[in-house]
Amino acid sequence: MIRVGIIGGAGYTAGELIRILLGHPDAEIVFVNSTSNAGNKISAVHGGLIGEIDMLFTDQLPLDTIDLLFFCTAHGDTRKFIEANTLPEELKVIDLSMDYRIEADDNPFIYGLPELNRRAICSSRYVANPGCFAMAIELALLPLARYLMLNDDVYVNAITGSTGAGVKPSPTTHFSWRNNNISIYKPFTHQHLPEILQSIRHLQNSFKSDINFIPYRGDFSRGIFVTAVVKNTVDIEELYTIYREYYEADSFVHVTEEQIDLKQVVNTNNCLLHLEKHGDKLLVVSCIDNLVKGASGNAVHNMNLLFNLKETTGLRLKAIGF
Amino acid sequence: MIRVGIIGGAGYTAGELIRILLGHPDAEIVFVNSTSNAGNKISAVHGGLIGEIDMLFTDQLPLDTIDLLFFCTAHGDTRKFIEANTLPEELKVIDLSMDYRIEADDNPFIYGLPELNRRAICSSRYVANPGCFAMAIELALLPLARYLMLNDDVYVNAITGSTGAGVKPSPTTHFSWRNNNISIYKPFTHQHLPEILQSIRHLQNSFKSDINFIPYRGDFSRGIFVTAVVKNTVDIEELYTIYREYYEADSFVHVTEEQIDLKQVVNTNNCLLHLEKHGDKLLVVSCIDNLVKGASGNAVHNMNLLFNLKETTGLRLKAIGF
Amino acid sequence: MIRVGIIGGAGYTAGELIRILLGHPDAEIVFVNSTSNAGNKISAVHGGLIGEIDMLFTDQLPLDTIDLLFFCTAHGDTRKFIEANTLPEELKVIDLSMDYRIEADDNPFIYGLPELNRRAICSSRYVANPGCFAMAIELALLPLARYLMLNDDVYVNAITGSTGAGVKPSPTTHFSWRNNNISIYKPFTHQHLPEILQSIRHLQNSFKSDINFIPYRGDFSRGIFVTAVVKNTVDIEELYTIYREYYEADSFVHVTEEQIDLKQVVNTNNCLLHLEKHGDKLLVVSCIDNLVKGASGNAVHNMNLLFNLKETTGLRLKAIGF
């Protein structure tokens, strides 16, 4: 049994992590740390947990009682914590913040995208879980990068659910505003672009073009739906072959010739990919659940890899369907 | 031209009031006061006004330049203002807060429900606009009260859109929580019950039973949909006659034998009423747009009455339909 | 391993049943019969199954290869089938239609509400799964019936998601109409009332009052949220005790003193119950997922009972949360 601690326990990714871990046969939640909610019932903060967990949030951090620590902290706080504290030597860490995703000489974390770095993750101790947009876009583009096919600008639109904006209420997550509304934010400059470029260049070091990424705010709670268009002269059948081969050993990425829609992946750890060609333009469609494959589900996937479990353990989640 | 000032201009009812007044042929907005937004463009705060109004919010209150002052203030703030300031003698006032809805010896306001108090409103100077739930429930029950037919407990369920909760973001108006969710609040104790009882007793002074009112939070932005069940032994045809006669002279209340749905009234100043009988139980269904008939539209209706205009002036709003 | 067949495989309850059974450790889907979709991929009809199941729909019914047959047929079709065919002697049956829910001398089915009939279900062969509204309302009222406390009219409002209306497109499930809309249907006369009365009278044979049930159409996909108001003079603490004792041995019904909201149960087999008292009025709030606890999840619960499995097997589903 993997003994797990969670820090930053009151946010959305922590809630989703708890919901997933409660169904994991080989993990046990030892504590959930939250300074803002210490002493409160976890089930009073996170929906869907009444009758499932009686534990309270704690302001303690008994790191010597656990095998694995998940950071569900705000961006910046993981780094502060790591720099201020000495972690027990055997303790493994999975960080869901963006603090350690970009490689650097003094960065001991491995980028936790199993479809790119599975082997490295299996033998590492510190894992930086990818960003949700980054996850959906990288899975759409990596097979092309492996074949050095990204030689022109890529035009990416991606629409995200409101849970991507976190638990803190704000004008753009106010129901009255967001309901039945569509808008964009941070066009061309979203903070996930550096990790996307880093992953692409792992496979195609020569990539020099632009990823023109327009993020949309969607009027739904969960999920990310991506369309990426790029010039490409290869036949659609060959492209399907390339994508299928790339993801052959991966449990959660499915390539399909049928049209896909977002709800097929909501509440699952799956990513669906679909391709279309028109003249010299290739369209790649990709969708994930931003809280599962885009965050806490992938974090549990990384946990399974760190502890040599079957990668699907605890992650065969029932799709919502509707 | 009626010269209008608005105080509390950054909230939802003020925004809706501005949108309505811009299409009113006999009213002119002179100023919109907002302490929090003084100096900002009105169109940057309230949706749908780009290209329609260039005015800025002001922190000034030039009361001698206007004929009518709308209070769109938080509950409690109208009373504070009225008690602290002397209003120009000719100035008329319409208050959208709940401060002056309950009659009292020292309350100079008339309760602004035209379907109950039209004549009194026409000859008054200070009008207290009804609460949104109160509006929908009173219009459902008043014809019964006029015939002294409310002689048993009334069971009322009413579901409201998120705009009823105001512009300030909160956990229960967070999109991630409210989307596709249903919940209740303040069962049996909602703050609109006193004004509902007051209006019923205007017509049926003997009313002594309970209004068992369960307010629901709906996962939509606009509208209130009410079902009220009460024991009644009169034939359905007679009941329809009673309701039609009650509202014969009213422009905005429509009684229909067809099933009704909320979107038929969204973005209009209309109230639809529908009746069903089953044994000794009468069901009354009522729906309004909480921001229009339930707030700013009815306030403009009151303005029309105060200034002897045709009551529908500026209020033949296009229904949203979808 | 329980070998399972499904008839009526293209509808919503069949889709949900398949999604649940794929995660059940002791059940194996042998065939999914659908006349309309024979030869098509199951994953092309039911969302969320790409990469999870490769099986095609069949028009065959190899009943001798299975241990258990689920009827996900339209109302009326189960009875027709049962009357026209002789089932293998050992074959067990769970019917999700309403054909056999009402007891009769020639009805070999037991009403499949585990919280009322667990022991009888365990020793039976044919189970009639309850209706979704009936499930949510019965769980709200049965503890009162056990204590013979239902001695006055009960006023029930319940709002359902669109999946309750089935897969066939219709004007009232058209997105353009239903989105952000609220309406009612079949007030006082919903077809689930007879089974509700039957269950209440199992515990309180004297019950002679009305269940005044107003069904609402909600603008969400999944879930049923119920409020029931009835006169009651017992203290709230005692009532909580009565409810907790009633459901003490049940795995999926949770009684809580905190306010509840629908999404806490969406995608789970749980029912949440919450009580409030005001004067002599008791309010019971109840919510379930109409496709899980209200249909296919409860059907799997019944399967677990029929085959002497732990009742929660395969039913610890991750809540959607958002």
Added chain:
Amino acid sequence: MIRVGIIGGAGYTAGELIRILLGHPDAEIVFVNSTSNAGNKISAVHGGLIGEIDMLFTDQLPLDTIDLLFFCTAHGDTRKFIEANTLPEELKVIDLSMDYRIEADDNPFIYGLPELNRRAICSSRYVANPGCFAMAIELALLPLARYLMLNDDVYVNAITGSTGAGVKPSPTTHFSWRNNNISIYKPFTHQHLPEILQSIRHLQNSFKSDINFIPYRGDFSRGIFVTAVVKNTVDIEELYTIYREYYEADSFVHVTEEQIDLKQVVNTNNCLLHLEKHGDKLLVVSCIDNLVKGASGNAVHNMNLLFNLKETTGLRLKAIGF
């Protein structure tokens, strides 16, 4: 008073046209023809009209009693009708179908985009109202075309509400499927592309690049939100000047440097445009209400032009806001 007839009266665009015309001071609806609904009340088919119109649908076509005929017919049916019938000589026609949008020697219709063809519309008799996607995309691109700035592929994503798919229920407009879902359709091949290219080439005859258009199905009822990205080396300030000058004389198109969102235009005849530059990439954001500016509102705009009214007559519609 312009006497108006409508053919194809039971669809969404007809309903919206009726709702708009009822508030138009200079138009009178003489008949609404519908073969499927002849004899039924218009208010029973189209939401929001109870109390507003008592007229019934007719199967008659008294063309000599009207000045203007609106075709709200299915694509193909206008052409069939025009070819089979001789219209009264003075009768003017506005066609909302796509039958006559593409110029041809034997096509007597003018393309009804006032922002491109105002003068020609004013002096014409037959007007072909633009497609909804075409409207939003053309308004985004025409200022660039006037300055011959479209010299590279244009990457267009546009998301539409469900009303764009019409009143007939279908699997992709089923609420259970569409709610909280996102998908695409007809990538690169949408039927509005020819009219978009035609309009661009009116101003920039040399345009030879691709419009790579990915249409999204949104989970909302009303509106179209477009992002278009194209290479451009001009300064953002100059581009704003170009856009403002292009639309200077137009009443309904507003160019703004603030971020825009869809609900700012819902229920209005407005189009909002916003620009951003990043390196050599220009992003144009555009949004309209698909049923108003994208269909029936623009048709009334064309009516105003045909009959020499002020172009905004009857079209200062209150924005929904929420």
